[in-house]
Amino acid sequence: xxxxxxxxxxACTSKLFSQQIMRIATQQAMKPVAxxxxxxxxxPTQHTILKSNSPPILNAVRSFRxxxxxxxxxxxxxxxxxxxxxxxxxxxxxxxxxxxxxxPNKMFDAALAxxxxxxxxxxxxxxxxxxxxSSIFGPFIPKLAIALVYIISIATLGGLFxxxxxxxxxxxxxxxxxxxxxxxxx
Amino acid sequence: xxxxxxDVCRLLRFYSGAPGAKPKKVQKTVDPRRTxxxxxxxxxxxxxxxxxxxxxxxxSTCGKMVLDALIKIKDMDPTLAFRRSCREGICGSCxxxxxxxxxxxxxxxxxxxxxxxxxxxxxxxVIRDLVVDMTHFFNGYDSIRPYLIRHDRSKSLGKHQYxxxxxxxxxxxxxxxxxxxxxxxxxxxxxWWNGRRFLGPATLLHAYRWVVxxxxxxxxxxxxxxxxxxxxxxxxxxxxxxxxxxxxxTPHVYIALLKRLISKIxxxxxxxLETLKYASGNK
Numbered sequence: 001x002x003x004x005x006x007x008x009x010x011a012c013t014s015k016l017f018s019q020q021i022m023r024i025a026t027q028q029a030m031k032p033v034a035x036x037x038x039x040x041x042x043x044p045t046q047h048t049i050l051k052s053n054s055p056p057i058l059n060a061v062r063s064f065r066x067x068x069x070x071x072x073x074x075x076x077x078x079x080x081x082x083x084x085x086x087x088x089x090x091x092x093x094x095x096x097x098x099x100x101x102x103x104p105n106k107m108f109d110a111a112l113a114x115x116x117x118x119x120x121x122x123x124x125x126x127x128x129x130x131x132x133x134s135s136i137f138g139p140f141i142p143k144l145a146i147a148l149v150y151i152i153s154i155a156t157l158g159g160l161f162x163x164x165x166x167x168x169x170x171x172x173x174x175x176x177x178x179x180x181x182x183x184x185x186x
Numbered sequence: 187x188x189x190x191x192x193d194v195c196r197l198l199r200f201y202s203g204a205p206g207a208k209p210k211k212v213q214k215t216v217d218p219r220r221t222x223x224x225x226x227x228x229x230x231x232x233x234x235x236x237x238x239x240x241x242x243x244x245x246s247t248c249g250k251m252v253l254d255a256l257i258k259i260k261d262m263d264p265t266l267a268f269r270r271s272c273r274e275g276i277c278g279s280c281x282x283x284x285x286x287x288x289x290x291x292x293x294x295x296x297x298x299x300x301x302x303x304x305x306x307x308x309x310x311x312v313i314r315d316l317v318v319d320m321t322h323f324f325n326g327y328d329s330i331r332p333y334l335i336r337h338d339r340s341k342s343l344g345k346h347q348y349x350x351x352x353x354x355x356x357x358x359x360x361x362x363x364x365x366x367x368x369x370x371x372x373x374x375x376x377x378w379w380n381g382r383r384f385l386g387p388a389t390l391l392h393a394y395r396w397v398v399x400x401x402x403x404x405x406x407x408x409x410x411x412x413x414x415x416x417x418x419x420x421x422x423x424x425x426x427x428x429x430x431x432x433x434x435x436t437p438h439v440y441i442a443l444l445k446r447l448i449s450k451i452x453x454x455x456x457x458x459l460e461t462l463k464y465a466s467g468n469k
Contacts, residue, residue, distance in 0.1 A: 079415035080449035126422065129415075130379050 086122045089115055104171035112170055113160035121153035216298045218246040222259060224266065225305045229314045236312070238303075239263075245296050252304070253280055253291040268316040275432065278367030281307050282316055288369035290432040307372040309381070323368050326385045330393040330411070335404035346466075351459035354400035361395035361440065363433050364388060370427035370437050376420045384420035385412075387427035387437035393418075394440040397447060400457035409448050418445060 093115055100108040125146065132145040164170055222243055227236035241259045248258040253270055260266045268291070269279040275293035282291050283305040296302065310318035336343075371377045371386030385393070397408050412418045418441065427437040446452040 077415065078413050079419050080413045080445075082415075083419055083445065084449045084451065130376065130420065130422075133379065135382075 086119075089119050089122075093119060101171050101174060104169055104175075106164060106169065109164045109170040110161075113157060113164060117153055117157040117160065120156070121149065124149045124152065216300060219244045220296070220299070221301045222255060223301060223303045224256075224259065224316070225312075226266070226315055227312050250295050251292055252282070252284060252289075252294050252296055252302075255296055255302075256291060256304070266316075267314045276365060278365035281367040281369050281372075281432075283307055283372075288373045288430040288432075290367055290369065293432060307368060309378040310368075310372060320368060322381060323371060323386070323388070324366075326389045327366065327392060330385070330389055330396065331404070331408065332392050332396060334396075334399070334402050336401070337403050346462075347464050348401045348461050349459050349463040350400055350457070350461070353458055357398050357400075358395060360435055361391060361398070364391055364395075364435060365433060366392075367432065369430045369432055370435075373426040373430035374421075375424060375426070376422060380416065380420050383416035385417050387421075387441060390418060390421070390441045390444060391435065391437045394444040394447075397444065397454060400459075401461050405454050412444070413448050418448060421445075 096108075096112060096115065100112045128142070128145040128149050132142045134142050137145075160170060163173055167173070168176065220243055222241045223238045224241060225236060226239045228234040241262060243255055243258055243262075245255060248254040251273075253273060256266070256268055256270075260268075268282070270292065271277040271279040273292045275290050278290070280291040281288060283289075284291070284294060285297060285299065285303055288307055304316065306312050306316045306318045310320070310323075312318050334348075366388055368386075368388060370391075371381075371388045374387055376384050377386040393408065393412060396402055397405055402408075421438075421441050423438060423442070425438045428435070428439075431437065443452070447454060
């Protein structure tokens, strides 16, 4: 990261050129208005040293990718809507868990199963994305980690649905944890 | 029952502020002859290993800030390298990790401990001793376009003052004071692990500063640039940033407000005073 920048900066003479190429290579389809605004929102061209129409340091943080694999994975996408849903799920779970435990029924159980699985999926996904990074683990293991998170979440949801439909149900199963008296054998 | 009443009375007396109610706080008196353990590294060219060097210093012979002690240590050992400039906490050069916490050496008093450990700010490539490579940090800051952007591209740019109401200017309090010392960003675990793509609290504070400025008109593009899942949303509200800020700012609050603006829960209000009020030359 900063180290590779530090080593390359003196030697790299065509920094602006390589930035331009990287920007073009990694650009995704943008709203036309936003695209126009991004270019026009930079200082007017008479103020730039080079007369090229490139915005000076627009995406400097993303300008030093080294391989096609890395280039691919860093395309931006809109995360803001997902973030709102994640926070809403957390907020809804706060009243929902006590209510479900107090009034056990299939509807609440199903809702709880879906929300809890979603919440833990997003949590595990954040852990995998944050810690299992390709700079330490190489190109394959991070993808494996994300795949494992998906598999664990799907299996959890499947298991919970089985518990609800063919077994005692989610809230009752949790209550049963307390039903084993200490004098009973296992 | 009796002891409970005695406890309540004792507590009431304690908090009432009556003279003699609070027991005198025992001042920790430490011998002024301290040991400074400083991280030393000769640089990547030399292939040497980093090590901790001990310096014995009588802190009654130097000023009471850590920077004073470092300068005194440099008198003893001129090979020690560290950044410093203003010695008053406004330039942001002297960010160090003191006893495990990031701070500015020039405005942090020497703590009353026998051994004082000084490291460079964490998870940055070290150029030499306490000097770290800030290139990546500043590149991230540049990428959010930290300057006023208006749609007007004509030659009249800069000819007239942009008007701003007192309330709109007050929104910048807590934002403009940031000196880009990087104490917050280098205390953020998310920035440690994903500093390549996560912008870090300092840059996000400045991103919010430019979004919320009533004179800036590029809000939509600014927020659009931040909506991917790495630039802002790697923040998991760890809040180490606000603990570390030597200027007492609270980046975590502004990052939360920035997230609300990006996800369109909040909208930037219109300026309460017409920005181009003085543009035609009116007073």
